[in-house]
Amino acid sequence: xxxxxxxxxxxxxxxxxxxxxxxxxxxxxxxxxxxxxxxxxxxxxxxxxxxxxxxxxxxxxxxxxxxxxxxxxxxxxxxxxxxxxxxxxxxxxxxxxxxxxxxxxxxxxxxxxxxxxxxxxxxxxxxxxxxxxxxxxxxxxxxxxxxxxxxxxxxxxxxxxxxxxxxxxxxxxxxxxxxxxxxxxxxxxxxxxxxxxxxxxxxxxxxxxxxxxxxxxxxxxxxxxxxxxxxxxxxxxxxxxxxxxxxxxxxxxxxxxxxxxxxxxxxxxxxxxxxxxxxxxxxxxxxxxxxxx
Numbered sequence: 001x002x003x004x005x006x007x008x009x010x011x012x013x014x015x016x017x018x019x020x021x022x023x024x025x026x027x028x029x030x031x032x033x034x035x036x037x038x039x040x041x042x043x044x045x046x047x048x049x050x051x052x053x054x055x056x057x058x059x060x061x062x063x064x065x066x067x068x069x070x071x072x073x074x075x076x077x078x079x080x081x082x083x084x085x086x087x088x089x090x091x092x093x094x095x096x097x098x099x100x101x102x103x104x105x106x107x108x109x110x111x112x113x114x115x116x117x118x119x120x121x122x123x124x125x126x127x128x129x130x131x132x133x134x135x136x137x138x139x140x141x142x143x144x145x146x147x148x149x150x151x152x153x154x155x156x157x158x159x160x161x162x163x164x165x166x167x168x169x170x171x172x173x174x175x176x177x178x179x180x181x182x183x184x185x186x187x188x189x190x191x192x193x194x195x196x197x198x199x200x201x202x203x204x205x206x207x208x209x210x211x212x213x214x215x216x217x218x219x220x221x222x223x224x225x226x227x228x229x230x231x232x233x234x235x236x237x238x239x240x241x242x243x244x245x246x247x248x249x250x251x252x253x254x255x256x257x258x259x260x261x262x263x264x265x266x267x268x269x270x271x272x273x274x275x276x277x278x279x280x281x282x283x284x285x286x287x288x289x290x291x292x293x
Contacts, residue, residue: 078090082169087114090112097183098186099178111172111284114279114280118279120135120143122163163280170237172281174238178248181229184222207252210232213227233248234279
């Protein structure tokens with residue numbers, strides 16, 4: 001690729017890349033640049049790995065004899081139950097991933113994220129424990145049995161934050177949410193780069209409502225997390241401007257083109273609708289202490 005394209009992929013300036021080339025083995029890269037280069041290499045084809053190994057050997061560099069595998073669904077999955085609300089959470093390890101529509105390298109620390117969005121059943125336990133106002137679409141303050149395993153909707157950012165605080169968690173930042181959805185290599189969708197509306201509940205599904213959170217098995221992310229491309233939009237903790245916060249994912253009301261995890265969206269923190277919900281995160285360090293007792 002060109003110097004300009006290479007610089008964009010690793011989040012550096014054209015001038016910096018030219019300086020790397022000029023200084024060769026005297027250069028000392030910052031950790032974030034090393035991580036971005038390692039991420040690009042991990043996602044490259046086998047012939048690129050072999051060319052890299054050949055060049056490294058020609059420079060007398062000692063390299064591992066076993067090729068580093070590309071991230072995959074099975075190799076990245078590690079799940080536990082949060083001891084406070086009992087929900088399954090998946091580990092997203094620290095490291096660089098390609099973020100946003102420009103695929104810029106970003107380095108979040110390790111965290112756990114809910115495998116499924118917060119459901120009506122989860123919210124019912126929260127309401128019973130705290131006396132929080134139930135969602136407006138529940139009949140007489142109770143959710144219908146048929147939608148207990150659907151994502152909760154008609155929740156403001158304040159409602160989502162209140163649940164997260166009760167559960168001993170937090171709302172994800174926009175980069176945390178996106179990394180859990182896309183993996184590290186800059187894939188367009190949780191499952192790769194092929195546009196496949198059937199792998200999520202968007203407007204094209206024709207269902208016309210939310211669906212059970214565990215329905216779309218073929219649409220899971222590399223970390224085994226569900227519903228990142230449809231069903232509901234999800235609140236994040238990232239503020240876009242005063243009184244407004246980012247939303248991620250498309251929804252059952254959205255066209256599939258708007259379900260791409262990198263797409264920017266935001267709303268007033270007071271907004272509540274029939275296609276907006278949330279999920280929670282916990283720092284890996286906090287989870288370790290909770291599980292230890």
